[in-house]
């Protein structure tokens with residue numbers, strides 16, 4: 001998957017023109033908010049349930065190394081082959097090797113953000129292996145060759161008419177229809193056929209239980225279950241943070257995940273796999289491979305502040321609550337992870353230099369933090385990234401700002417520390433600013449501050465400040 005996060009501003013400007021998407025996002029956001037509040041309200045004590053979830057995630061992240069080793073031991077004891085991958089390339093190479101060793105020509109996939117992160121589909125296709133996404137939303141965006149729009153609803157923004165045209169064009173159905181049920185039926189018939197011949201299944205993991213070595217997936221379509229149980233070989237790809245200590249913890253997080261992502265009490269299908277199928281068992285693969293991907297996470301795990309994002313359970317609630325995401329949707333973020341969780345995670349994984357526009361695009365309303373079942377304080381992270389930017393802190397790839405910008409900010413800070421300095425400064429710059437504001441020079445200026453002024457009005461300054469006026473009255 002090509003990362004286009006640097007094009008955030010340009011793509012956001014384009015997306016702002018798509019009225020259909022914005023109306024759709026408003027409606028979906030409203031509907032899900034209502035459903036979330038209703039289902040969360042069904043906990044005997046909703047606040048305590050939320051607190052418990054936040055504690056479970058905090059504990060899991062604090063004990064991550066120990067829990068991952070425990071998970072590996074228990075999964076391996078039940079026959080799973082556990083492999084650690086340092087980065088996307090290692091993970092993709094490993095999965096490709098398994099496919100080649102078994103002469104696999106056809107793969108079905110369940111929805112998985114981690115393989116979006118690694119760009120696995122491109123690697124398999126390049127090596128002559130057919131790949132079919134089987135989640136309806138993922139299937140649509142695969143045909144459209146687009147990135148996911150939302151981590152829970154990847155094709156949330158695609159109009160029904162466009163899906164109809166797409167299915168006709170790709171030969172998935174013969175007669176046009178705008179009935180969503182019939183469109184879903186056409187996709188189902190097309191994909192069911194693949195399950196007869198599939199040789200290898202690839203899915204993500206919603207939770208990995210350390211005490212039992214079990215992997216858990218939750219979904220609404222049944223395609224993950226078919227992907228996991230039809231072929232002889234199953235590969236489950238997970239990132240480090242998917243581990244939870246106990247089955248009891250997993251059950252509680254599952255309830256929170258479903259309520260927060262789709263407003264359901266529980267997803268339609270929850271599958272739990274502990275190792276490949278045993279003697280006498282009918283379902284399940286003969287080989288179960290679990291790939292645990294790091295891809296930069298262990299480097300920021302050492303930073304006790306940054307590791308907070310590893311608590312995320314990918315419910316997607318923060319996205320539809322975010323007023324910025326609500327206007328521009330998921331494409332401008334340019335990668336698998338969008339909205340507030342992407343704004344926190346992407347700078348840590350891709351570096352601040354490439355992702356600066358993401359965390360600057362925040363209104364600090366705090367809606368993401370308020371709704372997050374994992375207790376992530378997104379706004380605090382955005383502030384720390386901005387501070388790192390201003391300091392030119394290289395920890396996450398921020399570059400030293402140009403000397404003009406630094407000198408300007410230092411002078412500004414110096415001037416604001418004493419009243420007389422500020423007044424003197426205002427008196428000196430007023431004639432200059434007023435002359436240039438009149439001539440439109442500031443709006444059209446070039447250089448480091450150009451971007452700032454382009455989107456902001458800069459009227460001439462009043463002949464006297466508010467303080468001057470107050471001072472005179474007081475006399």
Ligand code: SF4
Nearest residue numbers: 312313315316318372
């Ligand atoms: S950051 Fe919180 S609200 Fe957003 S997707 Fe992750 S768990 Fe859900």
